[in-house]
Amino acid sequence: MRISARLYDWLDRRLNLQPLERSLLDEPIPGGASWTYVFGSATLFLFGLQALTGMCLAVYYVPSPDAAYDSVEYIQHEISFGWFIRGLHHWGASAIMVAIGLHLLQVYLYGAYKRPREPMWMVGVALFLLMMGFGFTGYLLPWDQNAYWATAVGTNMVATVPLAGDFLVRALRGGTTLGALTLSRFFALHVLVLPTLIVSGILLHLVILRRVGPAGPWDEHRAGQTREAFYPRQVFMDAVVMLGAFLVVALLAVAVEFPLADRADPADHTFTPVPEWYFLFFYQLLKYTPGPLEPLASWGLPFLLVLGLFLLPILDRTPERRPAARPLAMGAGVLFLALVFTLLGISLRSLYAQPRMDPSVAHGKALYARHHCAACHRIHGEGGKVGPDLSYVADERPDAQWHLRHFRDPTSVSPGSIMPKFPLSDQDMTDLTNYMLSLKSGGAIASDGKGAA
Amino acid sequence: MPLPNQPQESEEAVEGASPTGPRRRFFAWAIRAIACALGLGFLVPATGYLISPALKRRENAWAEVGTVADLPMGDPQELEYTQTVKDGWRNAAAKKSVWVTKQSDGTITVFSPLCPHLGCGYRWNSGDQQFQCPCHGSVYDVTGKVLGGPAPRPLDALPTKVENGKLWVIYKEFKSGLNRPVEL
Numbered sequence: 001m002r003i004s005a006r007l008y009d010w011l012d013r014r015l016n017l018q019p020l021e022r023s024l025l026d027e028p029i030p031g032g033a034s035w036t037y038v039f040g041s042a043t044l045f046l047f048g049l050q051a052l053t054g055m056c057l058a059v060y061y062v063p064s065p066d067a068a069y070d071s072v073e074y075i076q077h078e079i080s081f082g083w084f085i086r087g088l089h090h091w092g093a094s095a096i097m098v099a100i101g102l103h104l105l106q107v108y109l110y111g112a113y114k115r116p117r118e119p120m121w122m123v124g125v126a127l128f129l130l131m132m133g134f135g136f137t138g139y140l141l142p143w144d145q146n147a148y149w150a151t152a153v154g155t156n157m158v159a160t161v162p163l164a165g166d167f168l169v170r171a172l173r174g175g176t177t178l179g180a181l182t183l184s185r186f187f188a189l190h191v192l193v194l195p196t197l198i199v200s201g202i203l204l205h206l207v208i209l210r211r212v213g214p215a216g217p218w219d220e221h222r223a224g225q226t227r228e229a230f231y232p233r234q235v236f237m238d239a240v241v242m243l244g245a246f247l248v249v250a251l252l253a254v255a256v257e258f259p260l261a262d263r264a265d266p267a268d269h270t271f272t273p274v275p276e277w278y279f280l281f282f283y284q285l286l287k288y289t290p291g292p293l294e295p296l297a298s299w300g301l302p303f304l305l306v307l308g309l310f311l312l313p314i315l316d317r318t319p320e321r322r323p324a325a326r327p328l329a330m331g332a333g334v335l336f337l338a339l340v341f342t343l344l345g346i347s348l349r350s351l352y353a354q355p356r357m358d359p360s361v362a363h364g365k366a367l368y369a370r371h372h373c374a375a376c377h378r379i380h381g382e383g384g385k386v387g388p389d390l391s392y393v394a395d396e397r398p399d400a401q402w403h404l405r406h407f408r409d410p411t412s413v414s415p416g417s418i419m420p421k422f423p424l425s426d427q428d429m430t431d432l433t434n435y436m437l438s439l440k441s442g443g444a445i446a447s448d449g450k451g452a453a
Numbered sequence: 454m455p456l457p458n459q460p461q462e463s464e465e466a467v468e469g470a471s472p473t474g475p476r477r478r479f480f481a482w483a484i485r486a487i488a489c490a491l492g493l494g495f496l497v498p499a500t501g502y503l504i505s506p507a508l509k510r511r512e513n514a515w516a517e518v519g520t521v522a523d524l525p526m527g528d529p530q531e532l533e534y535t536q537t538v539k540d541g542w543r544n545a546a547a548k549k550s551v552w553v554t555k556q557s558d559g560t561i562t563v564f565s566p567l568c569p570h571l572g573c574g575y576r577w578n579s580g581d582q583q584f585q586c587p588c589h590g591s592v593y594d595v596t597g598k599v600l601g602g603p604a605p606r607p608l609d610a611l612p613t614k615v616e617n618g619k620l621w622v623i624y625k626e627f628k629s630g631l632n633r634p635v636e637l
Contacts, residue, residue, distance in 0.1 A: 052495060056502055060542070067542065074542035080505040081498040229471045232480035239487040246491055 023210075025231035030216025030223040033234035036110075037214065039103035041238035042245050044202065046096045049246065050134075053089040054191065061141065063187035065180050068143035069263045076260060087253025093135055095249050097278040100128055108333055111321030112215035118313035120208040123201055125310045130198045135276055137190040140183060148264035149273030151186075152178050157286075160295040178266070218321035265380065274351060281340045284347035363428075364435025371422055379439065387419060394440035403433040512539060515614070515621045518551060521561065522618060529554040529577045529584070529595065531566070536624065549624050551611060552577065552584070554595060563622045564597055565609040572629045575608075584608065605632045 012018060029037070060079060062071040075082040104124070107113055113121035140151040155178065159169040174181030216223040228234070261271075275283050282302070289297035308315070316329060323330050368374070374383030377390045397403060405412055407429045410419040424432065472480065516536045524530060533550045540547075552564040564584075568575045573588035583600060584593040591602030598607050612623045626637045 049495070052499070056499055059503060062542070071542040078542075079502055080508075081502040082505070084498050085502050232477055232484065233472065236480045236484055239484050243487045243491060246494060250494065 025229065025235070027210070027213070027230040028227040029214055029230055029234055030227060031219075032226045032228040033230075033237055034217075035237055035241075036106055037234065038238050038241040039099055039106055042241050043096060043099040043103055045238075045242040046092055046099055046245055046249070047198070047202070049249070050089060050092050050096065051195065053085050053092060056085045057089060058191060063141065063184050065143060065183055065264070068141065068183060069260070072142045072144075073260060083257075084250075084253055087256075087258055088249055090258045091249045091252040091256075093138065094277065095245060096131060097135070099245070100131060104128070105333075107215075108329075109323055110215060110218050111323070111326065111329075113313045114316070114319060114321060115313070116212050117208075117215060120205060120212065121313050122310055123205045123208065125306070127198060127201045127205060129306065130194055130201060133194050134190060134198075135278065137186040137194065139276065140186045141190065142260055143183065143264045144261040145264055145268065145271045146261045146273055148178065148266065149271050150275050151182070153273060154275070155182075157298040160298045162295065215321075218323065263382070268380070277344070277348075280347040280351075281343035284343040284350075360431045360434045361438045364431035364433070364438075367424070367428055367432050368435060376419070390436065390439055392439060392441045394437045398437070398440075400433050400437060403436050404429055407432060506541070513623045513625060515623055516549070517619050517621050518553065518563075519620050520618055521555070521615055521620050524553060524555040524561070524620075526555050527557050527595065528579065531577070551622055551624065552608075553620065556596070561613055561615070561620060562597065563611045563613045563620075565611055565625065565627065567609075567626065567629070568604065569606045569609055569627065569629060569631075569634070570602070570604045605630060606634065609634050 008017070057075065060071055060075050060082075062068060072086070075086055077083070107121065107124070136151075136154060140147045155169050155172050158172055159165045161168055170176060172182075172185075173179075174185050262268075265271075274280075285297055285301070286294070316326075318326075320326055376384045376386035377388065378385060379389070380391050402413055406414060407422065407424060409421055410417040471477075514536070516534055518532045518534045529552050531550050532553050533548060535546050535548050537544050538547045539545075550566050552566055554562050554564075556562060566574055568586040568588065568591055570586065570589055570591050573586050575584050575586040575591070575593070577583075578585050582595060584595075584597070586592070586602065586604070589603050591604035592600040593604070593608050594600055596607075597610065609625070609627045611625055614621045627634045628637055
C-alpha cells in the first residue's frame with residue numbers, strides 16, 4: 001500500500017472518515033453535473049487565493065501613514081515576486097466580483113433562491129456586502145493618492161445619511177479627518193474583522209447548502225431524470241474553472257502592471273480619484289444627481305437595492321422556477337443589468353476621455369526618479385535640500401530652452417552649479433524639461449503642449 | 454486527499470450519470486493534477502516572496518568616521534559615527550563604533566568593536582596596553598594579536614581608506630568562534 005493510502009487507512013480506523021468522505025463527495029446533484037454550477041466554487045477558490053496572498057502581503061505591509069506607502073513600494077520593487085503577489089491580490093479582488101456577479105445571476109436565472117433556499121440566498125447577499133467591504137477597506141491600505149482621495153469621497157458619501165451621517169463618518173474615519181486612525185481601523189477591518197465574519201458566513205452558506213441540497217435545473221422533469229454524484233464530474237468542472245480563474249488572474253498580474261500612484265498628499269487637490277471598476281456605475285450615477293437629491297443616490301438607492309436583493313425570496317414567493325414563466329423577474333433583472341452596464345460604459349468612456357498626464361511629462365517624471373534627482377532636489381516636501389526646490393520651478397523658469405541648455409551643461413546657464421551633467425538623450429531632455437514646466441503653482445499636472453516639443 | 458476509486462454502488466443517489474471504471478480514474482487523475490498545478494503556481498512565487506529578505510546580503514558602504522590628524526599615535530580610540538542603513542522598507546540612522554589605531558609606523562588599523570570569541574564589546578586598557586574583553590577574558594595587543602583567553606582569532610580588521618585627510622571604513626560583522634574571519 002502506498003504511504004498516503006496507509007496514512008488514510010490509519011486515520012480512518014480511528015476517526016471513521018469514510019462516511020464523512022462519502023457525504024462530501026457523493027452529494028447528489030439533481031439533473032447531473034453542469035458547467036453552470038461552477039461559479040460558487042470559483043468564488044470560494046478566489047477568496048482562498050485572496051486570503052493566501054493577503055497573508056503574504058501582511059508579512060511586509062505596515063499600516064501607518066508614515067510607513068504604508070514605503071512598505072508597499074518595498075513589496076512592489078524589492079521583494080522577489082512582490083509585484084506578482086500584489087498583482088494577484090489586486091486582480092483577484094476584481095475576479096471575485098466577476099465570480100460573485102455570475103454566481104448571483106445564475107441563481108437568479110434558475111430561481112434557486114426560492115423556497116426552501118431563502119436562507120442560503122440571504123446569507124449569500126450578506127457575503128456579497130462583506131466582499132464589498134473588503135474592496136472598500138483594502139483600497140485605502142497602499143496610502144497613495146488614489147487610495148486617499150477615493151476613501152475621502154467614499155466616507156463623505158456616508159455623511160449624507162440623514163441624522164446619523166456625521167457621526168457615522170467620524171466613526172468610520174476614527175475622527176474628523178482621514179488619517180492614521182482611519183488607516184489602522186481599515187487595516188483591522190480588512191485583515192481581522194471582515195475575514196472572521198466572511199469565513200463564518202461562508203461556512204453557514206455551505207452548511208445550508210448541505211441541508212437543502214443544490215437546486216438543479218429549473219425543469220422538474222429534467223431534474224428527476226438523473227441524479228449524479230458531486231464527485232467526480234462536478235469536482236472536475238469546478239477544478240477546471242478554478243485553474244482557469246487562477247491563470248487569468250496570474251496573467252493579469254504579469255501583463256498589466258498595477259502601479260502605485262504618488263504618496264497620499266491631503267494638500268494636493270489636483271488629484272482626481274477613480275474608484276475600482278465595480279463601484280464605477282455608482283460613481284457615474286452620482287454625477288446625474290443634483291445636490292438636494294444627492295443623499296437619495298448616495299445612500300437611499302443603494303440601501304433600497306440591497307434591501308430588495310436581501311428580501312427577494314420573500315417578495316417573490318411563487319414556486320415557479322422556469323425563466324419563461326417569470327416575466328416580471330426576468331424583466332427586472334434585464335433592466336437592472338442594462339442600467340448597470342450603461343452607467344459603467346458611460347463612466348469608462350468619460351474616464352478615458354479625460355485628459356490624463358501628458359506621456360512626455362510622465363516619462364520626464366520617471367526619469368527624475370530613475371536618476372535620483374530627489375537626492376538633491378525637493379518637490380512638495382519630498383527629496384533633498386542640496387539643490388533648489390523644484391515644487392514650482394516653472395514659475396521661476398518658464399523658458400523651455402533654458403532647461404534644455406541647463407540639462408546639457410548646468411554651468412552654461414547657472415555658473416558655479418555643482419549639478420552633474422547626466423547622460424540623457426535629446427528625447428529624455430525634452431521629457432524632463434516638460435516635467436519641469438509642469439511644476440507650477442495652480443497645479444495643472446498635464447502639460448499644455450507649449451513646452452519643449 | 455485519497456479519493457474513492459469506485460462509486461458506492463449501494464447508494465441510490467449516485468446511480469445513473471456518475472462515471473465508473475477508467476473514466477472515473479481519469480477524472481480522479483485530472484483533479485489531482487489541477488490541484489498540484491494550482492498549489493505549485495502559488496507556492497513557488499510565495500516561497501520566493503517570503504524568503505526574499507533572507508537571501509539579500511548586507512549592503513556595505515563606506516562611512517566617514519573621523520579626521521586622521523586628530524588621532525593620537527599608538528593609542529586606540531573608539532570612534533562613534535552614524536550611518537544610514539537600509540532596514541527593510543525604511544532608511545534608518547544607525548549608530549556604530551569602531552576601534553581605530555594609528556600605529557607607530559603611521560598606518561591605520563580599524564577593528565570591528567565585537568570580540569571574535571562570542572561577540573561581546575571589548576575595550577582598551579591603556580595601563581596594560583591591551584584590548585581586554587570583559588565577558589570571557591580574551592586579551593589582544595595593539596595590533597589585534599591574541600595574547601590570552603579563549604579568543605580563536607585576532608581582532609577583525611575592517612577595510613579602510615583615507616581621502617582628503619578623512620578616514621573611511623566599511624563596517625562588517627563576522628561569525629564569532631571561528632579561527633578565521635567569515636563575514637556574516
